[in-house]
Amino acid sequence: MPFAEGNAKNGAKLFKTRCTQCHTIEEGGANKVGPNLHGLIGRTSGTVAGFKYSDANQKKGVSWTEDALFDYLENPKKYIPGTTMAFAGFKKAKDRNDIITYIKEASS
Numbered sequence: 390m391p392f393a394e395g396n397a398k399n400g401a402k403l404f405k406t407r408c409t410q411c412h413t414i415e416e417g418g419a420n421k422v423g424p425n426l427h428g429l430i431g432r433t434s435g436t437v438a439g440f441k442y443s444d445a446n447q448k449k450g451v452s453w454t455e456d457a458l459f460d461y462l463e464n465p466k467k468y469i470p471g472t473t474m475a476f477a478g479f480k481k482a483k484d485r486n487d488i489i490t491y492i493k494e495a496s497s
Contacts, residue, residue, distance in 0.1 A: 392455035393486050400491025403484055407476070414495045423474065427496040429453050434469070445471030458489050 404414065411423035418425040424437035431454070435447035449469050451457050461468040462485045464478040479485045 390459075390482055392459040392489055395483065395486030395488070395490040397487070397491045397494045399484075400487035400489070401495070403479070403488045404491055404495075407479075408488075411476070414492065416496075426492060429458075429496055430455065430493055443469075443471055443473045445469050446473075455489055455493070458492070459485050462488065 408414075408426075411421050412426050413419055413421060414426045416427045418427060420437065420440040424440040424442075431452065434449045434451045434453065435442040446469055451461075451469075453461075459482075462479050465472055465474045465476055479488060
């Protein structure tokens with residue numbers, strides 16, 4: 390199942406409750422446990438300056454399209470074996486669509 394536009398308002402709520410403990414999204418935001426996500430769509434995995442990525446994430450070399458994020462966010466450790474991202478994933482397609490829609494709007 391590919392990405393489909395979701396509800397950015399719901400995505401913002403999911404981001405606040407499930408992502409902000411490790412990530413920022415505003416332009417120029419700090420890296421935390423995870424990298425800043427501003428400008429994520431179209432970026433290559435493992436390339437945020439100043440963030441120490443796992444070898445697996447750097448070597449994956451995936452371009453973060455909406456469809457790639459949709460697959461990744463279902464189960465990050467399955468998509469990139471060896472990643473240090475501890476998040477188990479969003480199992481519901483609706484949640485993944487909503488969070489990706491929010492990320493697109495908040496980081497463009």
